[in-house]
Amino acid sequence: MTIVLGTPTVAGVREAMGALREWQYDGAPMQLHAGDIGWNHRFGMPETAAVVRTWSRGGRILAVGMQDTPTLLRMTVAPDAFRDEDLARRLVADVSLPERGVLPEGEVAIEAPSGLLLHDLLTEEGWGVDEPWTPLFRDLTEPVEDPGVRIGTIGPERAQDFADVLRSAFGTSRPTREYWHRMAAAPFYDDARCLGAYDERGEPVAVVTVWSAGPGRPGLVEPMGVHTAHRGRGYGRAITLAGAVALREAGSSSVRVCTPSSNAGGVATYKAAGFGAGPEVRDRIRTA
Numbered sequence: 001m002t003i004v005l006g007t008p009t010v011a012g013v014r015e016a017m018g019a020l021r022e023w024q025y026d027g028a029p030m031q032l033h034a035g036d037i038g039w040n041h042r043f044g045m046p047e048t049a050a051v052v053r054t055w056s057r058g059g060r061i062l063a064v065g066m067q068d069t070p071t072l073l074r075m076t077v078a079p080d081a082f083r084d085e086d087l088a089r090r091l092v093a094d095v096s097l098p099e100r101g102v103l104p105e106g107e108v109a110i111e112a113p114s115g116l117l118l119h120d121l122l123t124e125e126g127w128g129v130d131e132p133w134t135p136l137f138r139d140l141t142e143p144v145e146d147p148g149v150r151i152g153t154i155g156p157e158r159a160q161d162f163a164d165v166l167r168s169a170f171g172t173s174r175p176t177r178e179y180w181h182r183m184a185a186a187p188f189y190d191d192a193r194c195l196g197a198y199d200e201r202g203e204p205v206a207v208v209t210v211w212s213a214g215p216g217r218p219g220l221v222e223p224m225g226v227h228t229a230h231r232g233r234g235y236g237r238a239i240t241l242a243g244a245v246a247l248r249e250a251g252s253s254s255v256r257v258c259t260p261s262s263n264a265g266g267v268a269t270y271k272a273a274g275f276g277a278g279p280e281v282r283d284r285i286r287t288a
Contacts, residue, residue: 001058003090005100013037013049017188019061023079024213029113030135030258030281031076035211035220037066038188042179045186053102055090062087065102072283073103074111077118088117092125109283122284129282132261136275137218140248140255144274147197147238147245154194154207156181161196161204169206169225183209193246197239205230206239215251222257236269244273 008016020034041048051067053075062084065075073095081087094100095110103110109130112118154162159177166175183189191213197206208224221243226236247255259266261280271277 003055003057003062003087005090005094005102006054006056007101008049008052008054010045010049012054013045013052014187016052016054016061016064019054019078020064020076021191021213021217023076024217025079026139026218026254028079028218029115030133030256030278031113032064032066032074032111033211033218033220033222033256034188034191034213035209035222036068036074038186038192038211039183039209039222040066040068041186041188042175042183044182048186055087055094057087063091067102068111070104071106071108072111073109076113077116082113082115083117085117088121091118092121096125107285107287109285111283114279114281119284127284127286130285132280132282133258134261134267134280135256135258135278136267136270137254137256137278138244138273138275140219140244140252144241144244144248147241149205149235149238150198150200151239151242152196152198154180154196156184158196158204162194162207165196165204165207165227166223166225168227168229170223171228191250193243193250195239195242195246197235197242199230203230205233206235208239208243210243210247210255212247212250212252216253218254218256219247219250219252220257221255224257234272236266237272240270240273240275 017034053065055063062081063077094102159180162180163175163177192211194209206226211220
Protein backbone atom coordinates (compact mmCIF):
# COMPACT_ATOMS: atom_id res chain seq x y z
CA MET A 1 0.00 0.00 0.00
CA THR A 2 1.07 3.56 -0.71
CA ILE A 3 2.27 5.70 2.19
CA VAL A 4 0.39 9.00 2.24
CA LEU A 5 1.81 12.26 3.61
CA GLY A 6 -0.81 14.56 5.08
CA THR A 7 -1.30 17.87 6.86
CA PRO A 8 -4.26 17.11 9.12
CA THR A 9 -7.35 19.13 9.82
CA VAL A 10 -8.08 20.15 13.39
CA ALA A 11 -9.88 16.81 13.86
CA GLY A 12 -6.88 15.08 12.32
CA VAL A 13 -4.57 16.63 14.91
CA ARG A 14 -6.57 14.85 17.61
CA GLU A 15 -6.08 11.59 15.73
CA ALA A 16 -2.34 12.23 15.46
CA MET A 17 -2.13 12.97 19.18
CA GLY A 18 -4.03 9.76 19.89
CA ALA A 19 -1.38 7.86 17.97
CA LEU A 20 1.40 9.62 19.86
CA ARG A 21 -0.19 8.66 23.19
CA GLU A 22 -0.34 5.01 22.14
CA TRP A 23 3.31 5.03 21.11
CA GLN A 24 4.59 6.16 24.52
CA TYR A 25 5.87 3.38 26.75
CA ASP A 26 8.45 3.00 29.49
CA GLY A 27 11.78 2.07 27.99
CA ALA A 28 11.03 3.80 24.68
CA PRO A 29 13.68 6.19 23.38
CA MET A 30 13.05 9.89 23.84
CA GLN A 31 10.54 10.85 21.17
CA LEU A 32 7.84 13.30 20.14
CA HIS A 33 5.08 13.27 22.76
CA ALA A 34 1.44 14.34 22.54
CA GLY A 35 2.35 17.07 25.02
CA ASP A 36 4.74 18.62 22.51
CA ILE A 37 1.80 19.29 20.21
CA GLY A 38 -0.30 20.40 23.18
CA TRP A 39 2.33 22.98 24.15
CA ASN A 40 2.49 24.19 20.54
CA HIS A 41 -1.19 25.08 20.82
CA ARG A 42 -0.15 28.27 22.62
CA PHE A 43 0.01 29.67 19.08
CA GLY A 44 -3.61 28.63 18.34
CA MET A 45 -5.43 25.63 16.88
CA PRO A 46 -5.16 26.54 13.17
CA GLU A 47 -1.46 27.33 13.61
CA THR A 48 -0.88 24.00 15.35
CA ALA A 49 -2.71 21.99 12.70
CA ALA A 50 -0.64 23.72 10.01
CA VAL A 51 2.67 22.43 11.41
CA VAL A 52 1.65 18.80 12.00
CA ARG A 53 2.47 16.13 9.41
CA THR A 54 1.32 12.52 9.32
CA TRP A 55 2.39 9.52 7.26
CA SER A 56 -0.27 6.83 6.86
CA ARG A 57 -0.67 3.49 5.14
CA GLY A 58 -4.03 1.84 4.67
CA GLY A 59 -5.64 4.46 6.91
CA ARG A 60 -3.27 3.81 9.82
CA ILE A 61 -0.92 6.56 11.00
CA LEU A 62 2.66 5.27 10.96
CA ALA A 63 4.55 8.50 11.70
CA VAL A 64 3.81 11.93 13.12
CA GLY A 65 5.92 15.04 12.74
CA MET A 66 5.69 18.62 13.98
CA GLN A 67 7.50 21.59 12.49
CA ASP A 68 8.82 23.08 15.73
CA THR A 69 10.30 25.84 13.58
CA PRO A 70 10.26 26.19 9.78
CA THR A 71 13.65 24.42 9.66
CA LEU A 72 13.22 21.84 12.47
CA LEU A 73 11.02 18.76 12.20
CA ARG A 74 10.40 16.78 15.38
CA MET A 75 8.99 13.35 14.62
CA THR A 76 8.50 9.75 15.66
CA VAL A 77 6.99 6.56 14.26
CA ALA A 78 4.90 3.67 15.51
CA PRO A 79 6.95 1.23 17.62
CA ASP A 80 6.47 -1.60 15.12
CA ALA A 81 7.61 0.60 12.23
CA PHE A 82 11.05 1.66 13.47
CA ARG A 83 12.76 -0.48 10.80
CA ASP A 84 10.04 -0.28 8.13
CA GLU A 85 12.03 0.32 4.93
CA ASP A 86 9.16 1.66 2.84
CA LEU A 87 8.32 4.20 5.53
CA ALA A 88 11.95 5.20 6.07
CA ARG A 89 12.54 5.79 2.35
CA ARG A 90 9.32 7.79 2.04
CA LEU A 91 10.36 9.93 5.02
CA VAL A 92 13.77 10.63 3.46
CA ALA A 93 12.13 11.63 0.18
CA ASP A 94 9.61 13.90 1.89
CA VAL A 95 12.17 15.74 4.04
CA SER A 96 14.53 16.10 1.06
CA LEU A 97 12.10 17.66 -1.41
CA PRO A 98 10.93 21.17 -0.43
CA GLU A 99 7.86 20.88 -2.63
CA ARG A 100 6.53 18.17 -0.27
CA GLY A 101 6.03 20.88 2.37
CA VAL A 102 7.93 19.21 5.20
CA LEU A 103 11.27 21.06 5.24
CA PRO A 104 12.63 23.90 3.07
CA GLU A 105 15.87 24.01 1.12
CA GLY A 106 19.12 24.77 2.90
CA GLU A 107 20.09 24.10 6.49
CA VAL A 108 17.49 22.03 8.34
CA ALA A 109 17.28 19.60 11.25
CA ILE A 110 15.29 16.53 12.24
CA GLU A 111 14.69 15.27 15.77
CA ALA A 112 13.84 11.56 15.67
CA PRO A 113 14.19 8.75 18.22
CA SER A 114 17.23 6.52 18.26
CA GLY A 115 16.85 3.20 16.47
CA LEU A 116 14.94 4.39 13.43
CA LEU A 117 16.03 3.07 10.04
CA LEU A 118 15.60 6.69 8.99
CA HIS A 119 18.92 7.53 10.69
CA ASP A 120 20.80 4.99 8.57
CA LEU A 121 19.34 6.39 5.37
CA LEU A 122 20.01 10.00 6.36
CA THR A 123 23.65 9.08 6.99
CA GLU A 124 23.83 7.59 3.50
CA GLU A 125 22.42 10.88 2.18
CA GLY A 126 25.18 12.85 3.91
CA TRP A 127 23.24 14.25 6.87
CA GLY A 128 25.31 15.06 9.93
CA VAL A 129 24.58 15.38 13.65
CA ASP A 130 23.98 18.43 15.83
CA GLU A 131 24.85 19.20 19.45
CA PRO A 132 24.02 16.54 22.07
CA TRP A 133 20.89 16.55 24.21
CA THR A 134 20.39 14.61 27.44
CA PRO A 135 17.14 12.66 27.92
CA LEU A 136 16.10 12.28 31.56
CA PHE A 137 13.55 9.91 33.08
CA ARG A 138 12.01 9.23 36.48
CA ASP A 139 9.94 6.20 37.41
CA LEU A 140 6.67 7.06 39.17
CA THR A 141 5.89 3.66 40.65
CA GLU A 142 6.77 4.88 44.13
CA PRO A 143 5.46 8.06 45.80
CA VAL A 144 7.31 11.29 45.00
CA GLU A 145 8.86 13.30 47.81
CA ASP A 146 7.20 16.54 48.91
CA PRO A 147 8.48 19.59 46.98
CA GLY A 148 8.94 21.50 50.21
CA VAL A 149 7.53 24.80 48.92
CA ARG A 150 4.09 26.25 48.30
CA ILE A 151 2.67 24.87 45.04
CA GLY A 152 -0.44 26.21 43.33
CA THR A 153 -2.39 25.22 40.25
CA ILE A 154 -2.16 27.89 37.56
CA GLY A 155 -5.58 28.73 36.18
CA PRO A 156 -6.90 31.79 34.32
CA GLU A 157 -6.38 34.10 37.28
CA ARG A 158 -2.67 33.17 37.44
CA ALA A 159 -1.90 33.15 33.73
CA GLN A 160 0.28 36.22 34.18
CA ASP A 161 2.44 34.33 36.70
CA PHE A 162 3.04 31.69 34.04
CA ALA A 163 4.04 34.31 31.46
CA ASP A 164 6.25 36.34 33.82
CA VAL A 165 8.28 33.35 34.97
CA LEU A 166 8.80 31.91 31.50
CA ARG A 167 9.84 35.27 30.04
CA SER A 168 12.47 35.59 32.72
CA ALA A 169 13.57 31.95 32.65
CA PHE A 170 14.13 31.84 28.91
CA GLY A 171 15.18 35.44 28.34
CA THR A 172 12.43 36.23 25.85
CA SER A 173 9.51 38.60 25.53
CA ARG A 174 7.30 36.08 23.71
CA PRO A 175 5.33 34.31 26.46
CA THR A 176 2.23 36.28 27.40
CA ARG A 177 -0.84 35.43 29.44
CA GLU A 178 -2.52 34.68 26.09
CA TYR A 179 -0.11 31.77 25.64
CA TRP A 180 -1.63 30.11 28.67
CA HIS A 181 -5.21 30.89 27.63
CA ARG A 182 -4.74 29.46 24.13
CA MET A 183 -2.94 26.38 25.44
CA ALA A 184 -5.61 25.76 28.10
CA ALA A 185 -8.47 26.29 25.65
CA ALA A 186 -7.43 23.32 23.51
CA PRO A 187 -9.03 19.91 24.02
CA PHE A 188 -5.47 18.60 24.48
CA TYR A 189 -5.21 20.45 27.82
CA ASP A 190 -7.42 17.80 29.39
CA ASP A 191 -4.19 15.79 29.59
CA ALA A 192 -2.19 18.62 31.15
CA ARG A 193 -1.72 20.55 34.35
CA CYS A 194 0.13 23.82 34.92
CA LEU A 195 1.68 24.47 38.34
CA GLY A 196 3.52 27.32 40.00
CA ALA A 197 5.90 27.48 42.94
CA TYR A 198 5.53 30.53 45.22
CA ASP A 199 7.89 31.98 47.80
CA GLU A 200 6.99 33.08 51.33
CA ARG A 201 5.73 36.44 49.99
CA GLY A 202 3.47 34.77 47.45
CA GLU A 203 5.68 35.71 44.50
CA PRO A 204 5.77 33.23 41.58
CA VAL A 205 9.27 31.75 41.37
CA ALA A 206 8.94 28.73 39.06
CA VAL A 207 6.38 27.12 36.78
CA VAL A 208 5.90 23.80 35.03
CA THR A 209 3.38 22.28 32.63
CA VAL A 210 3.05 18.52 32.60
CA TRP A 211 1.34 16.38 29.97
CA SER A 212 -0.09 12.92 30.50
CA ALA A 213 -0.27 10.33 27.72
CA GLY A 214 -2.79 8.31 29.71
CA PRO A 215 -2.60 5.87 32.63
CA GLY A 216 0.36 3.53 32.54
CA ARG A 217 2.29 5.66 30.04
CA PRO A 218 5.14 8.19 30.38
CA GLY A 219 4.24 11.82 30.94
CA LEU A 220 6.18 14.85 29.76
CA VAL A 221 7.52 17.98 31.48
CA GLU A 222 7.29 20.88 28.98
CA PRO A 223 8.04 23.67 29.77
CA MET A 224 9.70 24.18 33.16
CA GLY A 225 11.33 27.41 34.17
CA VAL A 226 12.64 29.31 37.20
CA HIS A 227 12.58 33.11 37.42
CA THR A 228 16.13 34.43 37.18
CA ALA A 229 15.69 36.43 40.39
CA HIS A 230 15.07 33.23 42.33
CA ARG A 231 17.62 30.80 40.96
CA GLY A 232 19.96 28.83 43.17
CA ARG A 233 17.35 28.24 45.88
CA GLY A 234 16.07 24.81 44.87
CA TYR A 235 12.91 26.02 43.16
CA GLY A 236 13.71 24.15 39.96
CA ARG A 237 13.90 20.87 41.84
CA ALA A 238 10.75 21.74 43.79
CA ILE A 239 8.58 22.56 40.77
CA THR A 240 9.85 19.48 38.93
CA LEU A 241 8.89 17.31 41.89
CA ALA A 242 5.47 18.97 41.94
CA GLY A 243 5.06 18.10 38.27
CA ALA A 244 6.04 14.50 38.95
CA VAL A 245 3.46 14.33 41.75
CA ALA A 246 0.76 15.64 39.40
CA LEU A 247 1.64 13.10 36.71
CA ARG A 248 1.65 10.25 39.22
CA GLU A 249 -1.81 11.35 40.40
CA ALA A 250 -2.92 11.25 36.75
CA GLY A 251 -1.72 7.65 36.48
CA SER A 252 1.49 8.23 34.53
CA SER A 253 4.04 5.43 34.87
CA SER A 254 7.03 7.73 34.54
CA VAL A 255 8.04 11.25 33.60
CA ARG A 256 10.52 12.33 30.94
CA VAL A 257 12.18 15.44 29.61
CA CYS A 258 15.06 16.26 27.27
CA THR A 259 17.42 19.22 27.57
CA PRO A 260 20.62 20.34 25.80
CA SER A 261 23.63 18.66 27.39
CA SER A 262 25.28 22.09 27.44
CA ASN A 263 22.55 23.19 29.88
CA ALA A 264 24.45 21.86 32.87
CA GLY A 265 22.18 23.63 35.34
CA GLY A 266 19.07 22.12 33.81
CA VAL A 267 20.53 18.61 33.78
CA ALA A 268 21.59 19.03 37.43
CA THR A 269 18.12 20.26 38.40
CA TYR A 270 16.38 17.24 36.91
CA LYS A 271 18.89 14.86 38.49
CA ALA A 272 18.28 16.55 41.85
CA ALA A 273 14.58 15.79 41.34
CA GLY A 274 15.33 12.08 41.00
CA PHE A 275 15.66 11.83 37.22
CA GLY A 276 18.22 9.52 35.67
CA ALA A 277 20.03 10.46 32.47
CA GLY A 278 19.91 8.27 29.38
CA PRO A 279 22.42 8.15 26.51
CA GLU A 280 22.80 11.47 24.74
CA VAL A 281 20.82 12.03 21.55
CA ARG A 282 21.49 14.33 18.61
CA ASP A 283 19.34 15.92 15.93
CA ARG A 284 20.21 15.12 12.33
CA ILE A 285 21.25 18.15 10.30
CA ARG A 286 21.58 18.97 6.63
CA THR A 287 24.02 21.82 6.27
CA ALA A 288 23.38 22.65 2.62
